[in-house]
Amino acid sequence: MTTTATPPRTSFAWRGLFLRLHFYAGVLVGPFVLVAALTGVLYALTPQLESWVYSDQLRVPVSSQQLPLSKQIDAALATSPQGTLVAVRPAPEPGDTTRVLFAEKGLGESERRAVFVDPSTGRVTGDLVVYGSSGALPLRMTLSQLHRNLMLGEPGRLYSELAASWLWVVALGGLVLWITRPRNSKRIRTHGLIGMWVLVGALFLSATGLTWSAYAGENVSTLRQAFGWTTPSLKMPGGSGGDHSEHGEHTSSGNGHSDIDTVLWAARTSGIDAKPVEIGLPATPGGAWKVAEIGRSWPTQVDAVAIQDGAVVSSVRFADYPFAAKLTRWGIDAHMGVLFGWPNQLVLLLLGGGLVALVALGYRMWWRRRPTRGFGRPTPRGQWRKAPPAALAGLGVGALVVGWFVPLLGISLVVFFAIDLLLARRAKTT
Template sequence: MSTDAEPTARPASEPSAGAASGWRGLVLRLHFYAGLLVGPFLLVAVATGVLYVLTPQLEDWLYSEQLRVEPSTQQLPLADQVRAAVAGGPGGELVAVRPAPEPGATTRVLFDDPALGDSERWTVFVDPGTGEPKGALVTYGTSGVLPLRTTIDQLHRNLMLGEPGRLYSELAASWLWVVALGGVALWVARWRARRAAGRAGVVDLVRPERGVPGRRRLVGPHGALGTWLLLGALFLSATGLTWSTYAGENVAALRASFGWQNPVLQTAVGGEHAAHRAAAAAGGGSGIVDPSLFDSVLGAARAAGIDDGRVEVALPAQVGAAWTVTEVGREWPTQVDAVAVDAASGAVVGEVRFADYPLMAKLTRWGIDAHMGVLFGWVNQLVLVAFGVGMIVLIVLGYRMWWQRRPTGGRAVPRGRLRAAGQPVVFAAVAAALVVGWFAPLFGISLLGFLAVDTVLGRRARRVPQPPRV
């Protein structure tokens, strides 16, 4: 966050705002507006993101009664565990089971309930050794996150305001890469000027400028820290946009047009009377499922190579479809293979292997999981927390710099940088803004607002005589 007015004189070796190129002046102004006005959204997104990354350990402690049991050398069949969950559960439609992935963990039996929100399910936790239900919680999404992380996730995603609230996180993700690239560009320009004057070496690009007075003492830490955080900012901005409302739709359309989508698991059961057999395997249309089918379906999937400890065995979504068994672990190496099993015959009728995903689909999977802090376990969490703390410091330093340079004593800050940049720069900037604004509409709308405000304030500043600086 900077303005293009400096309350103290610069050394002759450093370019002033008035002598800066048109590009530098425009980037400087854009970085200032984005940092000042989008900074609060970024601060909230980063702070809630850090909380989210830390929740797995908090949930293990908070919900230990539901998640952990005494390890048992023998486990009951899934059928017995499912019967216990149905008998002692909250009701609803049985839809899936996640067997205990390791000794000492509980089995999760999942139920749909129309009273719950989108992607929410009742989950009954069952001791696989005794069949005793250990409690029921509402879980969310494919990851099956528990209530604490669900709350923090919704706070991070939409400020607990539902779909309208998602605009805040999309605005933050849309501007994060712009603020990061603009800030680093300004810092590199400053470093090059110091290096040309013999006052900086290569290492000074990534460390604060030393021995400088006043406000410039903050510029160094702000610029150097922003350089360290650049790659993380670009990564989180790109992956964050995949979840957004408007830019996310364009990302999905782009992936579809280039064939970068995840392969679709075929669940149709072929052969004569297939629908009748599938309906019988799912309870004959009565809504009552034979619990023993969970064991046979899982056995068929294991024989077909579904070997990860964390899997979900799901009932058919509709009559005439097969059961599905999907690997749900998200750590490295990634295993998200899935098979479709005809429960009546035990035959595997469809399969999708992560190895067969298109490269871009794999990169998307890895990017999302790394963004959530699960791809590399605690190492991933540690990196994201360090990045988040660094971003919070960066934003606070930016506002401190603005506070020290705010207009005082009747002195206004020069504005209207778009007009002063020159026609070639303006043409290129507008063309780039149109392309990016089409892909990320909230970015385009807010950018137009920034430029309109800058133009109006610039005209007002030119009409009002400015007092001389003291």
């Protein structure tokens, strides 16, 4: 006589609990993950799209001649821009244009007006609003805001934070279900197989996405400060040249930029050797200039120096960053698809496509096995009662801690349990 080994009762209990959580979390959070994945895929394509859409502003004939930066700025100022000159990004490669950046009233946070100048002739090729330290052009800026907040401002950020908050929970729940699936089952669902392929990437996107979020991101920042993991900032003498929030002493007439070629030479001799750099003008007369590397590809080049009277007075080197700060920098750049160039973009495209497929297949499974077709509930209520009390208590404490650190996860989990209890009570009374 042969007998079939029966898994311990505890494993069945835990599997039922995770199955129920995974199923309902996927159903409720699936739309948010789907939108985040689709908009993320679009954003990953923006470097090539920008190069094509804005080729007239970005590209010029290659020439061996190049005007001094001060003359290029004069050419930009000759167009009478309605703003304050705050920074310059010299052409990083032959055939690229120089960006002369202006702070302008009416622009949004982190937005600046960029005038594009041919470095060899001084011809202005156009002007566009650019965004952030990456210098994103309008197309990428639009797709970035769509991915971040659905173009709804701060309230819209709740959608992306909710997706990032639950993505790792759903992913790890899927891993538990895959590991504990019946070994005698010959059927391997495509949903589970794809889930295993995208597991690491999903966890990465969730973790890096939370660092940008409104509520969990604030807790991450507090934690980094407590352990000294923050990114070092460049010390500017007298507080000048920092974020350029005040530029009352600079006008669009261009006074004060004649020394920019000397400043760039001093920065280059001090070790600022990345091709893409941004030169920030002093915020006050006689203040310090800020020259920062803005290369985000591997190897990372984000060194920065403050220059005053032709000498380096302060510097920050990426090599001196705390390891956690380096991980943060690499994680953000990989999330954006710029760390390893097109291979990074390809991975994000595959990962985004995998998440879209997972959501679609998950809803397909739910639709085919919905209760109205006679299958009953996928997993009955009360699975938590089968789990050992001590383990259940530990799980509850862990959920409280995680829910406090990731508030949208905690709030939505409480709402989920409340609705489930109300539905259970209603079912008993009918």
